[in-house]
Amino acid sequence: xxxxxxxxxxxxxxxxxxxxxxxxxxxxxxxxxxxxxxxxxxxxxxxxxxxxxxxxxxxxxxxxxxxxxxxxxxxxxxxxxxxxxxxxxxxxxxxxxxxxxxxxxxxxxxxxxxxxxxxxxxxxxxxxxxxxxxxxxxxxxxxxxxxxxxxxxxxxxxxxxxxxxxxxxxxxxxxxxxxxxxxxxxxxxxxxxxxxxxxxxxxxxxxxxxxxxxxxxxxxxxxxxxxxxxxxxxxxxxxxxxxxxxxxxxxxxxxxxxxxxxxxxxxxxxxxxxxxxxxxxxxxxxxxxxxxxxxxxxxxxxxxxxxxxxxxxxxxxxxxxxxxxxxxxxxxxxxxxxxxxxxxxxxxxxxxxxxxxxxxxxxxxxxxxxxxxxxxxxxxxxxxxxxxxxxxxxxxx
Amino acid sequence: xxxxxxxxxxxxxxxxxxxxxxxxxxxxxxxxxxxxxxxxxxxxxxxxxxxxxxxxxxxxxxxxxxxxxxxxxxxxxxxxxxxxxxxxxxxxxxxxxxxxxxxxxxxxxxxxxxxxxxxxxxxxxxxxxxxxxxxxxxxxxxxxxxxxxxxxxxxxxxxxxxxxxxxxxxxxxxxxxxxxxxxxxxxxxxxxxxxxxxxxxxxxxxxxxxxxxxxxxxxxxxxxxxxxxxxxxxxxxxxxxxxxxxxxxxxxxxxxxxxxxxxxxxxxxxxxxxxxxxxxxxxxxxxxxxxxxxxxxxxxxxxxxxxxxxxxxxxxxxxxxxxxxxxxxxxxxxxxxxxxxxxxxxxxxxxxxxxxxxxxxxxxxxxxxxxxxxxxxxxxxxxxxxxxxxxxxxxxx
Numbered sequence: 187x188x189x190x191x192x193x194x195x196x197x198x199x200x201x202x203x204x205x206x207x208x209x210x211x212x213x214x215x216x217x218x219x220x221x222x223x224x225x226x227x228x229x230x231x232x233x234x235x236x237x238x239x240x241x242x243x244x245x246x247x248x249x250x251x252x253x254x255x256x257x258x259x260x261x262x263x264x265x266x267x268x269x270x271x272x273x274x275x276x277x278x279x280x281x282x283x284x285x286x287x288x289x290x291x292x293x294x295x296x297x298x299x300x301x302x303x304x305x306x307x308x309x310x311x312x313x314x315x316x317x318x319x320x321x322x323x324x325x326x327x328x329x330x331x332x333x334x335x336x337x338x339x340x341x342x343x344x345x346x347x348x349x350x351x352x353x354x355x356x357x358x359x360x361x362x363x364x365x366x367x368x369x370x371x372x373x374x375x376x377x378x379x380x381x382x383x384x385x386x387x388x389x390x391x392x393x394x395x396x397x398x399x400x401x402x403x404x405x406x407x408x409x410x411x412x413x414x415x416x417x418x419x420x421x422x423x424x425x426x427x428x429x430x431x432x433x434x435x436x437x438x439x440x441x442x443x444x445x446x447x448x449x450x451x452x453x454x455x456x457x458x459x460x461x462x463x464x465x466x467x468x469x470x471x472x473x474x475x476x477x478x479x480x481x482x483x484x485x486x487x488x489x490x491x492x493x494x495x496x497x498x499x500x501x502x503x504x505x506x507x508x509x510x511x512x513x514x515x516x517x518x519x520x521x522x523x524x525x526x527x528x529x530x531x532x533x534x535x536x537x538x539x540x541x542x543x544x545x546x547x548x549x550x551x552x553x554x555x556x557x558x559x560x561x562x563x564x565x566x567x568x569x570x571x572x573x574x575x576x577x578x579x580x581x582x583x
Numbered sequence: 584x585x586x587x588x589x590x591x592x593x594x595x596x597x598x599x600x601x602x603x604x605x606x607x608x609x610x611x612x613x614x615x616x617x618x619x620x621x622x623x624x625x626x627x628x629x630x631x632x633x634x635x636x637x638x639x640x641x642x643x644x645x646x647x648x649x650x651x652x653x654x655x656x657x658x659x660x661x662x663x664x665x666x667x668x669x670x671x672x673x674x675x676x677x678x679x680x681x682x683x684x685x686x687x688x689x690x691x692x693x694x695x696x697x698x699x700x701x702x703x704x705x706x707x708x709x710x711x712x713x714x715x716x717x718x719x720x721x722x723x724x725x726x727x728x729x730x731x732x733x734x735x736x737x738x739x740x741x742x743x744x745x746x747x748x749x750x751x752x753x754x755x756x757x758x759x760x761x762x763x764x765x766x767x768x769x770x771x772x773x774x775x776x777x778x779x780x781x782x783x784x785x786x787x788x789x790x791x792x793x794x795x796x797x798x799x800x801x802x803x804x805x806x807x808x809x810x811x812x813x814x815x816x817x818x819x820x821x822x823x824x825x826x827x828x829x830x831x832x833x834x835x836x837x838x839x840x841x842x843x844x845x846x847x848x849x850x851x852x853x854x855x856x857x858x859x860x861x862x863x864x865x866x867x868x869x870x871x872x873x874x875x876x877x878x879x880x881x882x883x884x885x886x887x888x889x890x891x892x893x894x895x896x897x898x899x900x901x902x903x904x905x906x907x908x909x910x911x912x913x914x915x916x917x918x919x920x921x922x923x924x925x926x927x928x929x930x931x932x933x934x935x936x937x938x939x940x941x942x943x944x945x946x947x948x949x950x951x952x953x954x955x956x957x958x959x960x961x962x963x964x965x966x967x968x969x970x971x972x973x974x975x976x977x978x979x980x
């Protein structure tokens with residue numbers, strides 16, 4: 187359902203709290219991290235509000251951060267895509283402009299015959315890789331084109347070309363295997379021919395510049411992508427939206443949707459403070475809490491529980507801001523047993539003064555199974571939040 | 584899933600009872616109206632049958648009566664539309680014919696400069712408005728076109744043009760704001776040019792006829808619409824279908840789907856009597872109970888509870904008719920706290936001798952959350968009812 191024709195204004199504030207990788211699964215030994223965490227304030231929210239479970243992309247699908255967040259923002263992750271280049275740029279706070287061509291690069295090792303020996307240059311450490319990237323930024327020159335190399339982590343590099351008339355519709359130079367030479371970037375459409383030639387030029391210059399390096403002596407490029415204009419929150423929902431996030435990736439995703447990205451917070455208290463200061467200026471706040479996911483990815487169950495309890499402690503501060511609709515959920519599950527993202531449904535609690543109640547009085551995966559929101563696609567939350575905020579007109583006569 | 588290829592005949596009777604605006608929400612003070620009503624017969628149905636919650640249009644979407652009923656009849660409300668003109672006609676028991684062009688009209692007040700001063704002519708009372716409408720019916724003459732003016736309520740008028748070659752694809756003359764003159768109806772397609780000219784002629788004649796009126800001195804038109812051929816119950820489901828409703832709107836919707844609209848009942852007992860008399864002649868009965876919604880819209884919680892109890896009292900009579908599949912639900916929620924339609928899921932109970940059982944023994948929103956039907960789109964009910972009636976063949980070999 188396209189919500190835009192139904193949007194109406196209302197003097198209400200909506201807040202979405204994303205506990206990254208929140209969900210987990212119970213096993214024979216213990217409950218989920220959320221179930222075992224002490225969360226009196228989230229439990230009170232569950233008691234007074236409605237709960238449920240959401241699936242970010244689809245049943246059985248393990249979401250990346252991009253699709254996970256798109257779902258929470260009401261964008262069907264199957265319909266809207268954040269390309270790898272765009273996400274890499276977002277993750278580095280690099281502002282892609284219309285017409286830019288971005289790609290994910292791998293520093294790699296070629297043998298003496300130009301055959302790929304290692305696609306990740308021996309997982310080159312950050313400091314060495316950063317030096318190589320600086321060398322590339324200084325040395326590579328393309329006629330009439332601005333080139334940006336930005337180091338991400340280990341062997342990973344963001345490469346951006348900026349000029350008029352570029353076209354990102356190219357095949358990868360990264361064959362995603364060893365034992366063969368890097369591929370040429372082939373234009374998928376005639377308009378991309380010139381860009382393909384520039385990519386070949388760039389790849390050759392990189393090999394010349396790095397010929398003395400023991401490990402990182404070439405670059406493999408994949409996921410050529412351009413700046414995508416996603417319909418923003420203002421246009422789609424009529425909301426003045428703000429994001430308060432610590433990590434660049436989530437700041438970047440929010441920026442791609444036209445949210446204002448507020449401040450440079452270093453911790454949750456600063457995040458709350460930033461929202462308090464900007465409270466009057468926005469209709470929608472996105473608060474991102476990363477540490478649930480980091481701990482889950484590390485397989486560190488006690489630390490994930492602590493990160494959940496840390497968020498719980500600020501819930502009273504959030505409610506005191508005067509929020510009308512408050513939802514707390516996650517962009518995907520990251521069970522500490524798996525030390526990775528997973529497909530398990532993510533618990534959600536939603537509170538407003540007209541949300542209704544269910545019989546659930548604690549916030550946890552198994553309790554949420556009995557919740558009033560049922561099990562549903564994550565993208566449906568946005569409509570329910572807007573409805574609770576009085577921001578959707580009646581459909582049909 | 585298109586059910587039509589699977590339809591088979593069976594000697595079974597289906598009944599759908601629609602308690603208009605049935606759903607509500609619990610808050611910290613009390614349960615929902617349905618939860619607090621004393622409903623021994625509906626509870627027995629829930630005990631012996633299966634329950635659940637349904638969303639008429641989609642999550643978070645507040646349905647109008649048209650989409651709400653289409654969903655209950657198994658028509659996806661996003662795919663099938665009842666235009667405002669068609670619904671207005673339905674609401675007045677005015678039978679639109681193929682080729683007719685219908686619009687919703689507002690009697691309005693123009694100032695001396697032809698600027699809209701009041702879009703509703705001071706919410707002119709019914710008797711005065713009816714006189715004005717009669718004056719228009721007598722006075723307006725369009726070359727080669729039959730024109731119908733029908734008073735609805737207060738300032739609201741149905742306007743229908745009847746002739747060959749008309750085309751409803753026009754923009755509104757109602758700008759939906761004051762301080763500017765009425766708009767011209769613009770043809771959206773070349774074929775609608777002549778109809779636009781007739782609308783201009785009509786608007787001018789109305790102004791001339793009403794120039795002496797203090798308040799209602801012009802008409803604003805919106806929602807130009809034509810008779811839509813919706814696939815009917817016979818064609819789609821192989822059902823001989825009958826509607827027993829008091830209010831014109833619901834009689835009209837049923838008629839648009841090819842149901843026979845039986846009698847002119849004044850109350851529930853008469854509705855039951857009409858069904859009893861016609862029992863042998865139909866496979867499917869639609870019983871519409873309006874007063875739950877009227878009370879909800881008035882914010883009158885005790886009256887909504889009483890309206891629910893009133894329906895509960897006739898459930899034994901309904902079962903005694905010998906119904907094979909009985910479903911009771913609503914076209915949308917109308918929580919008395921909001922005094923308006925809402926998006927909250929609507930409880931449903933379904934009984935047949937092969938429907939199965941769940942653990943739910945009372946009919947109420949929170950009980951239904953644990954029901955065997957789960958939370959699902961309203962439109963899915965029709966297939967489940969047909970299946971319980973033995974009217975759907977196996978799919979595939």
